[in-house]
Amino acid sequence: MSWIDHKKTCNFTYNSSAQLSTNFYDKTCPKVLTTVNSVVRSAVAKEKRMGASLLRLHFHDCFVQGCDASVLLDDTSSFTGEKTAGPNNNSLRGFNVVDNIKSKVEAVCPGVVSCADILAIAARDSVVILGGPSWKVKLGRRDSKSASLSAANSGVIPPPTSTLNNLINRFKARGLSTKDMVVLSGAHTIGQARCTLFRTRIYNESNIDTSFARTRQRTCPLTVGSGDNNIAPLDVQTPIAFDNNYYKNLINKKGLLHSDQILYNGGSTNSLIESYSKNSNSFNSDFAAAMIRMGNISPLTGSSGQIRKNCRRPN
Ligand code: HEM
Numbered sequence: 001m002s003w004i005d006h007k008k009t010c011n012f013t014y015n016s017s018a019q020l021s022t023n024f025y026d027k028t029c030p031k032v033l034t035t036v037n038s039v040v041r042s043a044v045a046k047e048k049r050m051g052a053s054l055l056r057l058h059f060h061d062c063f064v065q066g067c068d069a070s071v072l073l074d075d076t077s078s079f080t081g082e083k084t085a086g087p088n089n090n091s092l093r094g095f096n097v098v099d100n101i102k103s104k105v106e107a108v109c110p111g112v113v114s115c116a117d118i119l120a121i122a123a124r125d126s127v128v129i130l131g132g133p134s135w136k137v138k139l140g141r142r143d144s145k146s147a148s149l150s151a152a153n154s155g156v157i158p159p160p161t162s163t164l165n166n167l168i169n170r171f172k173a174r175g176l177s178t179k180d181m182v183v184l185s186g187a188h189t190i191g192q193a194r195c196t197l198f199r200t201r202i203y204n205e206s207n208i209d210t211s212f213a214r215t216r217q218r219t220c221p222l223t224v225g226s227g228d229n230n231i232a233p234l235d236v237q238t239p240i241a242f243d244n245n246y247y248k249n250l251i252n253k254k255g256l257l258h259s260d261q262i263l264y265n266g267g268s269t270n271s272l273i274e275s276y277s278k279n280s281n282s283f284n285s286d287f288a289a290a291m292i293r294m295g296n297i298s299p300l301t302g303s304s305g306q307i308r309k310n311c312r313r314p315n
Contacts, residue, residue: 020138051126052191066298069115085152132242142305195220
């Protein structure tokens with residue numbers, strides 16, 4: 001083999017080893033999974049909603065400049081980060097839990113495990129703890145050195161007012177299919193949303209169960225500015241259990257967000273909703289597979305980015 005051919009082979013090997021893998025920390029930090037898991041377990045035991053909040057953090061991380069923990073960065077003198085962006089401000093939760101995980105992981109293997117991987121593991125553990133499916137988390141992501149408010153505000157994270165086409169296109173822009181979008185929306189089987197984000201739906205929309213709308217109206221007043229931050233469960237039936245009731249709710253016109261109910265409103269995704277509402281096994285296995293695909297969005301690998309020591313700031 002000529003030297004040039006040899007170099008090509010090495011480059012190829014280097015690139016393929018730069019992919020994410022389930023055994024990435026087997027030698028360098030064998031305790032990472034148990035360490036993350038014990039912190040997530042105690043945080044969720046203290047407050048069940050935290051499982052939902054940690055799952056959402058991974059989604060919001062991956063949709064803005066890839067799964068690189070950019071969402072965790074506080075503002076610095078050189079950039080304003082994602083935390084105050086429209087979809088995140090007064091909305092994302094769990095940053096302290098991530099700090100706590102990171103400090104425990106640093107104690108067992110300093111400078112080895114990225115914050116982006118911690119988010120991916122914590123999301124999986126949260127789903128499992130709340131009764132959902134498990135999957136082997138792929139690892140080896142590195143952390144970004146910066147974050148951008150404008151990137152997070154650019155519409156890459158779909159708003160709850162989205163049309164079905166918006167939702168489909170925003171997931172497509174991240175390499176995810178319509179089916180992935182529908183199955184990942186099933187994450188709304190856990191967690192809460194603020195009145196300001198579902199007010200229009202419960203007062204003005206017609207594809208909503210009347211008594212469900214009335215119940216929600218009791219804690220979400222019509223007047224804008226009044227009760228805006230009052231919260232309600234995304235899944236009216238079992239808000240702290242990861243199950244397929246989200247889809248049953250949609251069939252009963254009890255989706256909380258406009259963007260939930262639009263998935264079952266006579267359009268192209270109706271049949272998927274019906275099938276997930278009847279088959280929790282297929283929901284669980286498709287959800288696990290789609291989480292792995294979401295976790296693969298544009299990771300930093302190899303020598304790109306860094307392993308942050310503190311998830312809130314670049315080294
Ligand atoms: C399909 C497009 C999506 C839209 C439009 C959307 C929108 C929203 C909105 C508006 C909230 C409430 C935020 C607040 O009240 O401040 C929320 C909460 C939540 N979302 Fe989504 N979301 C989407 C997809 C996803 C995906 C893909 C996941 C995860 C895989 C996810 C996980 C969650 C969770 C777990 C919560 C509850 C968080 C908590 O209680 O702290 N969402 N989402």
